[in-house]
Amino acid sequence: MHQDRxxxxxxxxxxxxxxxxxxxxxxxxxxxMELEAPLVAIDxxxxxxxxxxxxxxxxxxxxxxxxxxxxxxxxxxxISFYLRDxxxxxxxxxxxxxxxxxxKRYWKFKTVRDDIAANELDExxxxxxxxxxxxxxxxxxxELTYAxxxxxx
Numbered sequence: 001m002h003q004d005r006x007x008x009x010x011x012x013x014x015x016x017x018x019x020x021x022x023x024x025x026x027x028x029x030x031x032x033m034e035l036e037a038p039l040v041a042i043d044x045x046x047x048x049x050x051x052x053x054x055x056x057x058x059x060x061x062x063x064x065x066x067x068x069x070x071x072x073x074x075x076x077x078x079i080s081f082y083l084r085d086x087x088x089x090x091x092x093x094x095x096x097x098x099x100x101x102x103x104k105r106y107w108k109f110k111t112v113r114d115d116i117a118a119n120e121l122d123e124x125x126x127x128x129x130x131x132x133x134x135x136x137x138x139x140x141x142x143e144l145t146y147a148x149x150x151x152x153x
Contacts, residue, residue: 025063035083036065038091038118042081042125043067049129069129075099075141079132081121084114091116093128095136099144103152106144110135 025032039059046067050057055071066082076098084092092114098107112132116124 025065032065035086035089036060038089038121039065039067039081039083042122045122045125045129046081049133053133069133072097075139075144077136077139079129079136081116081125081128089118090114091118091121093132095132097136097139097144098147099141100150103150105147105150106141107147108139108144 025035046057046069049055050069053069053071055069058066058068058070060066061068061082064083066080068078068080070076070078078096078098080092080094080096082092082094084090093112093116094109095112096107096109098105100106112128113124
C-alpha cells in the first residue's frame with residue numbers, strides 16, 4: 001500500500017510552473033516569438049551540449065516555450081529550461097528523472113531556479129547545464145518516489 005501523496009505533484013501537473021501544466025500558447029505569432037526568443041538565443045549552446053553528451057532536445061512541450069535535454073533508459077533523465085512567468089518574462093531551470101515499472105511511474109524532480117530573467121539566460125546556461133547534468137546523472141532509481149499509475153491509452 002502506498003502513502004497518501006495527494007499534496008505531492010503528479011506527472012499530470014508541472015511543479016516547475018507552480019500550477020497546472022500549460023495547455024499551450026494561443027496568442028499572436030509575434031508575441032510567441034518574443035516569449036521564445038531567449039530560448040532561441042541559447043539553442044546553439046543546448047545543441048552543442050546535447051551532441052557532446054548524446055542527449056536529445058525537445059522544444060516547446062505542450063506548446064509552451066521550453067527546452068528539455070533528455071537521455072537514458074530505462075531511467076529517463078531530463079534537464080529543462082522553461083518560461084515560468086509570461087508577464088515577468090522569467091525562466092526556470094529544473095531537473096527530473098522518471099522510470100516506469102510495470103504500470104507504475106516513479107520520479108524525482110528538483111527546481112534549481114525559477115527566477116532567471118530573460119536577459120540573464122545566456123549568462124547562466126553553460127553553468128546550469130553542467131551542474132544539472134552532473135546532479136541528475138548521480139540520481140539512482142532508489143531515490144525515485146511513486147508518482148502514480150500509468151493508464152494505457
